[in-house]
Amino acid sequence: MEQFKGLQKSLYIWTDNADLDKRVEQLKTATGGEVALENVHRLSFASYASSSFDLIVIECAQLTDNYVKLLHMLKPSGKLHLISFIGAAGSLLQEIKLSGFINCREDSDNTLTAEKPGYETGSSARLSFAKKNSSTLNVWKISGDDDELIDEEDLLDEVDKQKPDPASLKVCSTTGKRKACKNCSCGLADELENEKKQENAAKQTENAKSSCGNCYLGDAFRCSSCPYLGMPAFKPGEKVQLVDNLLKSDI
Known part of the structure; x- marks a missing residue:
C-alpha cells in the first residue's frame, strides 16, 4: 500500500x-x-x-x-x-x-x-464553447424609424370589435348549426331543452291573469289555485317571473 x-x-x-x-x-x-x-x-x-x-x-x-x-x-x-x-x-x-x-x-x-474523478459529485462547469458571443445579442433588434410601425388597432374595423353572442358560439359538430343531432352526447340537446322551458315559462307568466285581483297582496289574499302562491307580495302591474315548477303544479 x-x-x-x-x-x-x-x-x-x-x-x-x-x-x-x-x-x-x-x-x-x-x-x-x-x-x-x-x-x-x-x-x-x-x-x-x-x-x-x-x-x-x-x-x-x-x-x-x-x-x-x-x-x-x-x-x-x-x-x-x-x-x-x-x-x-x-x-x-x-x-x-x-x-x-x-x-x-x-x-x-x-x-x-x-x-474518484477530480471534482465533487453533482458539480458543474461551463463548457469552453458555451461562451457568450456578443454578435448574437442583437439578432432580434428591429432597425428603422418607429413611424414605419403599423398600429394594430388600425387593422381592426367595428365588426371585429363586436363581442359575439355566447349562445351562438356552441354549435353541433355534426349539423354545423345550433341544432342537436339525433344522438347528441355533447350536452347541446339538454341546453336547448332548458332554453325552451325558460321561454315557455316566460310566456305563461305573461299570460297569467288574476281572477280575484288580489294576487299582488300576498298568500293571505290568494286562492288555492293562484299561480303566484308561495311568492312574496308585489306591486300592482309589476311583471313577476313564475318559477317553472309552480307552472307545472297540479294544484
Whole structure:
C-alpha cells in the first residue's frame, strides 16, 4: 500500500475480527494518517458525510448496492482499494466503472484499485464553447424609424370589435348549426331543452291573469289555485317571473 502514502484520512471496511488490529496498523503506517473502521454489513446504515475520506479499503467486493455511496464518501481524486475480492475481476471492474469511478485497474497482488474523478459529485462547469458571443445579442433588434410601425388597432374595423353572442358560439359538430343531432352526447340537446322551458315559462307568466285581483297582496289574499302562491307580495302591474315548477303544479 505504499502508493497511498500521505493520505490523511482512510476508512477500513472489514468482514471479520481476525488480525484486524494488525491490518489497521499496516494501513496507518502506509498512509501516515488516520484510519476509521466500519463493518461491511453495517455500511448501508452508516451516515458519513460526502467527501469524508481520501482512501477507502475494503476486504471483499460484496458491495453491489454501495459503490455509489462509497463514491460520495470519497474526496475528489480519492482512492478505492479492494482486497481479497470475490468473483471475476473483469465484471467487478465494469461494475465499479458504472458507479462513477475512473482509472479502474487490477493490481498484480489480487487487488483492485479505482479513483474518484477530480471534482465533487453533482458539480458543474461551463463548457469552453458555451461562451457568450456578443454578435448574437442583437439578432432580434428591429432597425428603422418607429413611424414605419403599423398600429394594430388600425387593422381592426367595428365588426371585429363586436363581442359575439355566447349562445351562438356552441354549435353541433355534426349539423354545423345550433341544432342537436339525433344522438347528441355533447350536452347541446339538454341546453336547448332548458332554453325552451325558460321561454315557455316566460310566456305563461305573461299570460297569467288574476281572477280575484288580489294576487299582488300576498298568500293571505290568494286562492288555492293562484299561480303566484308561495311568492312574496308585489306591486300592482309589476311583471313577476313564475318559477317553472309552480307552472307545472297540479294544484
